[in-house]
Amino acid sequence: MEKCSQETIRLKERTASSFGFEWAKFNDVFAEYEANFLSYIEPIDKDFFKGKLVLDAGCGAGRHSYFAAKYGARVVAIDLSDKAVQSTKENLKDFTDAKVTQSDIYSFEYPEKFDYIFCIGVLHHLPDPQRGFNKLVSLLKDGGAISIWVYSKEDNFMAIHLYEPLRKITTRIPHKILYYLAYLPAGCVEICNRLNMPIFTYYKKFPFKTKLNDAFDVFATPSARYYSKQDIAKWFCESKLSDIKVYYRVLDGIAKGIIGIGVRSKI
DSSP states (O other), X not given: OOOOOHHHHHHHHHHHHHHHHHHHHOOOOOTTHHHHHHHHXXXXXXXXXXXXXXXXXXXXXXXXXXXXXXXXXXXXXXXXXXXXXXXXXXXXXXXXXXXXXXXXXXXXXXXXXXXXEEEESOGGGSSSHHHHHHHHHHTEEEEEEEEEXXXXXXXXXXXXXXXXXXXXXXXXXXXXXXXXXXXXXXXXXXXXXXXXXXXXGGGGGSOHHHHHHHHHHHHHOSXXXXXXXXXXXXXXXXXXXXXXXXXXXXXXXXXXXXXXXXXXXXX
């Protein structure tokens, strides 16, 4: 078994703690999250899921797993945080074909191979993102598909040059205090939306709690990386996937991260 450095172990602990607090606080599944989920995995649509064995790698509170199960998939959801797992179990309690397990991506094993794996907003927080991606690919059956979404370098000036420096300070603040501090940026977004200002327009369709969730997430997450389309295309090519598509998720004319999708070739 590969040994982890103390730095890697500490990062995993901090990440589990941060997201554990987050998904215990923000465990709602709002109706608006359905279109949001589909926008992360397009061109995959609702009809794709029926009867398929699907893995949600890094499930958070289970908001994406919920819709995959609703569409008829047999869902397996995993997360590093025990609190996230508890929230997901609660959100999936009405789906008999859903299983929720506490695990990191690197060590997760399952007796069956998956028809489809999605990993939304998770890999860029891992100590070794590409290794995590390769592990997920190994869990696919031949002909199975994988979708990922990661932070992009493109159109992300504020995140890279403002949020990241601030995060060096805010990640040292206790989560309970940071939660209340997040009301300030979330409130600013809410005011902009109500005044129909031409900024943060993406958030107009979401309730205030989503804005608070994202504000907390931005400043609480211990580690994040940003990628180009070429970086992600390289991951997919090196994993020998086929039918590869890598493109920006564009919202309100602005690139909001990178979507990658590919299929494990049949041997």
